[in-house]
Amino acid sequence: MTTRPVIRAARFVLAHVPDLVYAGSKPRRETAARGRDVRAQIRSRLRTFREAVAYAPHQVMIGNQAPEALWDLPRPWHLHSPAEAPCEGPAGAVVDQPTFYAWLARADTARLIRFDEAFVAEAGPLVRGADLATASPDALRSAVASGAEPIGDPDGRGIGVLLPGHAQDESLAARVLLENLATKATGALALRRLLDGVAGDEPVDFLLGCGEEAVGDRYQRGGGNLAKAIGELAGIRTAGGADVKAFCAGPVHALIIAGSLVASGLHRRVVVVAGGSLAKLGMKFLGHLASGYPILEDVLAGVAIDVAGDDGRSPIINLDAAAVHRVGDGGAPHQMAAVLTQAPLRARGLRLSDVDRFAVELHNPDITEPAGAGDVPQRNYKMIAALAAQAAEIDREGIPAFVRRHGLPGFSPTQGHIPSAIPYLPHAIAGLTTGRCRRVQLIAKGSLFLGRMTEMADGASFLLERNAG
Amino acid sequence: MDLEEQDAIRRVAESGARERMLVLLGTPTAGSTLMTALTLSQGDPSYAGPLAGIPLGLPSYHILEDGVREAIPPDVYDREIGPLEFVLDKAGIVTALEKVRTGTPSS
Known part of the structure; x- marks a missing residue:
């Protein structure tokens, strides 16, 4: 079924x-x-x-x-x-x-955290029921000298330290394990x-x-x-x-x-x-x-x-309008945008203007601009608008209005995979159920080249549609 | 333009190929266009790189300029450049290049 x-x-x-x-x-x-x-x-x-x-x-x-x-x-x-x-x-x-x-x-199922005795006494109800290993301040300092990672402000009060998972395994170094925990x-x-x-x-x-x-x-x-x-x-x-x-x-x-x-x-x-x-x-x-x-x-x-x-109400993931960036696809920004936004819409007989909102990488510009990285979502929306202009859906002068009508300001913390389209989901679900939206396209891109295994980027998208019931 | 790129271009030019070289830019802004074109014609204006004080005199063009566009088959241009001309500041880029060509980059 x-x-x-x-x-x-x-x-x-x-x-x-x-x-x-x-x-x-x-x-x-x-x-x-x-x-x-x-x-x-x-x-x-x-x-x-x-x-x-x-x-x-x-x-x-x-x-x-x-x-x-x-x-x-x-x-x-x-x-x-x-x-x-x-x-x-x-x-x-x-x-x-x-x-x-x-x-x-x-x-901490591996029981690698050694908690500051004072923290456990103060945390009380928050950690009730947890079986915590504690250590004195001297023992914690000594552990850090041997490769443990302080948890908290290294110059101030932390909650304790995280021990390495293995003495010689860099993949189980304490700082790696803290990231994973x-x-x-x-x-x-x-x-x-x-x-x-x-x-x-x-x-x-x-x-x-x-x-x-x-x-x-x-x-x-x-x-x-x-x-x-x-x-x-x-x-x-x-x-x-x-x-x-x-x-x-x-x-x-x-x-x-x-x-x-x-x-x-x-x-x-x-x-x-x-x-x-x-x-x-x-x-x-x-x-x-x-x-x-x-x-x-x-x-x-x-x-x-x-x-x-299907529950007859929630917005539908239209798998017929899902797209991935393939190995042989062009990697220039406009080529990626065309593959991930325009192509799956065209295949369904839709124009870019038929999408109420595009959700792209929604990095908060107040975080990125002071570091010289610019306004990431606006750059993406301008590119989608330019595709609409190229397809004669709008004229060149209509690009800013298209960005405002179909785009979003960035608001996500710069947590890697988190800003990629999904922060709009709760708002998209509201717009596609109790609101007036009909279609929202979610578009994500990934910088595969950072891992040094390829010079390619990656991307994927799908269309979220109102459920007619 | 980073120091390694400056050095690589200097080496090619000094190998005797300078008369057959021109620069085709794909720089995204008027500012980056101006800096790169200046560096490759009059020398590194920041005096930080291998082209400091070395005016190679290379002519620079930008992929968005009409003359360049006309030299490229339309289907290739559409595929490779496409809507970028709607996104980038073409007028500012063209003006920046005119300044370098007329020798008035600071005006």
Whole structure:
């Protein structure tokens, strides 16, 4: 039996972890090169939890505001936050550092964390029931000298340390394991949140991991299946799992595969899941400091997306209008855009103007612009508009209006696979059910060349359509 | 233009091929067009690279210029360049090249 696959819901959890910014790749490298002053500079510009919650792009991520509201909000957006904002919304939540640490503790199935005795005493209810190994401050210092990774501000108070998984295995070095545990914890936070809010009584058959972290040991550095580990931590027992790897394009590839698994009848419910990227915390902090901005890359983002059979209401993944960038396709920006946006539409007899909204890489421009990376979504939307102009759907002068009508401002934290189209999903689902939208196209691209195995980029897209019932 | 690229172009020019060389740019902005064309005609204006003080005098053209476009089969141009001419600042790029050709890059 076959069914049409739908996306019922998507949930995002942003874990605000200012004390882990120092463990990001860029802050770590700058500290190694220029000393502890780098950490002092970062510390002076870290946000409080309240500031991170009230930050307008985060309110869009958790569904309390529509992305379009950002068009009219003056930038930089951190100067225009309300004093207070809810930390929970229909599309997810922002959680604080103690909550994240509690999940990190539960995620540590290998029991490699040695907790500061004082932290455990203070954390009390948050870690109740967890069997935690503690150590004295002297023992923790000595562990760091032997290769353990501090968890928290290395110059201040942390919660403890993470021991290496193996003395001689670089794939199990403590800093690698901290990245992987952070991903596992934030992925599980998002998955738990999804299942607490959506059809909690229906079993999940399969979990598809789509994050970018490499989980494995020296014999299989990217062995994977973090999906199952995330499922275990989130308390799921019914699901199997596997990971899909495609750099930032992973989530859209995973959604196409999830839709196919449901359409085929192999599984009834598939959840696409990913945790956040510790390595990317503080990635552009030099630009933010130079611009007088706070450190805006201080959240780890987890996501869980619910794919199920047709319920007569939720928007449909139109697999006939799914596209992938093939090996032989051109790699120039306009060629990728044509393959991923225009070609699948044309095959269905549709024009670019027939799509209400395009969801592209939705990087927050306040994060990318101070570092010289420009406004990523606007660049993508301009390219789609240029394709529409080339196809004579609009004239050249109509490009800015097309961008505003069919595009979106960027609002996602720069967490690698997270910004790739999917942050719009909660808003797309609302627009395609209770709103007036008919079609939303999700488009993701991945920088495969970063891994040095090819000079190619990658991409995938699909059309999400209103369910006529 | 990075230092290695400057050095590679200098070596080719000094190998005796300079009279047969011209530059075809695909630079994305007026500013990057101006800097690259200047470097390859009058020498590295930042005096940081191997072409500092070495005016190769190479003529520069840009892929978006009408004269270049006319020299390329339309189907090839459409496939390889296509809508980029809607996206990039063609007028600014052409003006930048005119400045380099008339020797008034600072005006």
